[in-house]
Amino acid sequence: QKEVEQDPGPLSVPEGAIVSLNCTYSNSAFQYFMWYRQYSRKGPELLMYTYSSGNKEDGRFTAQVDKSSKYISLFIRDSQPSDSATYLCATHGSSNTGKLIFGQGTTLQVKP
Amino acid sequence: EAQVTQNPRYLITVTGKKLTVTCSQNMNHEYMSWYRQDPGLGLRQIYYSMNVEVTDKGDVPEGYKVSRKEKRNFPLILESPSPNQTSLYFCASSLSHPSSGNTIYFGEGSWLTVV
Numbered sequence: 377q378k379e380v381e382q383d384p385g386p387l388s389v390p391e392g393a394i395v396s397l398n399c400t401y402s403n404s405a406f407q408y409f410m411w412y413r414q415y416s417r418k419g420p421e422l423l424m425y426t427y428s429s430g431n432k433e434d435g436r437f438t439a440q441v442d443k444s445s446k447y448i449s450l451f452i453r454d455s456q457p458s459d460s461a462t463y464l465c466a467t468h469g470s471s472n473t474g475k476l477i478f479g480q481g482t483t484l485q486v487k488p
Numbered sequence: 489e490a491q492v493t494q495n496p497r498y499l500i501t502v503t504g505k506k507l508t509v510t511c512s513q514n515m516n517h518e519y520m521s522w523y524r525q526d527p528g529l530g531l532r533q534i535y536y537s538m539n540v541e542v543t544d545k546g547d548v549p550e551g552y553k554v555s556r557k558e559k560r561n562f563p564l565i566l567e568s569p570s571p572n573q574t575s576l577y578f579c580a581s582s583l584s585h586p587s588s589g590n591t592i593y594f595g596e597g598s599w600l601t602v603v
Contacts, residue, residue, distance in 0.1 A: 408589060419492075419578055419594035420531075427589065464531070474519055474586040475533035475546055 377402055382465055382479025391488050395452040399465035399479045402446065406477075409441050411450045412464040414481065420464055424450065455486045490515050492595035494579050500601045501569055509564045509598050511579030519582045519590070520562040521546070522554065524575040525597075531578070537562055538585065569602040576600075 382399045389395055397411075408427055412420035424439035426432045426448075432439045440449040448465055462481040469477050492513045501507050513520065521536040523546075533546030537556040551573055553565040562581075566573060577598045582590040 408587070412594075417597065417599075419596045421594070422591055425589075425591065468587045472585075472587075473533060473536055473544065473546055474521065474538075474582075475536065476531070476586070476592060478531040480528070480530045 379403060379469070379477045380465060380467060380479045382482055384480045384482060386483040386485060388485045388487060389455055391455060391457060391486055393455050393486070395450075395455050395459070395484060395486075397450040397452075397463050397465075397482050397484070399448045400446055401448070401467055401477075404443070404446065406467040406469075408468045409439070409448050410466045410476070411437075411439055411448075412466060412478075414462045414464060416461075423463075452484075455484075457486050457488050460485045490593065492579055492581055492593050494577070494595040494598045496598060497596065498599045500603065502603055503570055504568050507566050507569060507600075509566075509577055509579075509600070511562045511564065511595060512560050513562075513579075513581040513593070514560065515581065515583070515593070516559065517581040517593075518559070518584050519586060520556065521580045521592075522552070522562070522564045523578045523580060524548065525578060526575050534564070534577075566600075569600075571602045574600060574602050 411424040414420045429443045436453045438451040464481045465479040466476040522534040535554040537543040579595040582592045
């Protein structure tokens with residue numbers, strides 16, 4: 377079983393739609409959770425960073441962590457064509473390497 | 489501007505020809521790391537460095553070497569590249585150990601093809 381699972385999609389939505397992206401993780405010791413956005417041929421860029429359970433909002437983006445079900449979500453409101461990218465969920469591993477454990481990424485296309 | 493800079497961005501090389509991918513950050517970060525990204529496998533850590541002269545293996549270190557002689561630079565060395573090292577490589581850095589809640593910044597990526 378992968379430590380972080382993410383549906384690769386692709387996901388296609390019309391402009392203005394609410395997008396929900398999800399990941400599950402296996403280790404209840406994980407505490408920090410991140411969402412990265414990766415445009416084609418670019419490096420991952422940090423979108424949201426959350427600690428433990430709860431919600432965090434930043435503009436059109438809301439990150440949600442439910443530790444009881446080991447489920448993390450990213451919601452995008454009023455989606456725009458510029459949001460078309462691959463979204464990667466990630467968490468810190470429990471080792472001391474500092475590595476991030478990534479999901480496979482979900483490819484999102486927002487059609488005008 | 490805060491940056492992690494990798495070179496080359498694109499490279500096609502032949503099996504066995506040694507190559508180095510350079511990585512430099514201008515943020516005075518202590519922690520640096522290399523990842524490779526492959527379809528279906530996602531991003532996996534190759535090597536990491538906590539500080540100058542302190543490096544250690546990640547999950548997929550075979551076939552790679554690194555060095556950290558200066559704080560800003562963390563080159564990835566492929567002594568004898570093989571086709572299974574064809575991948576997209578990312579260098580990353582953070583102020584200190586990432587599990588302290590520090591943001592990790594990624595470079596733009598280096599596309600490497602080994603034929």
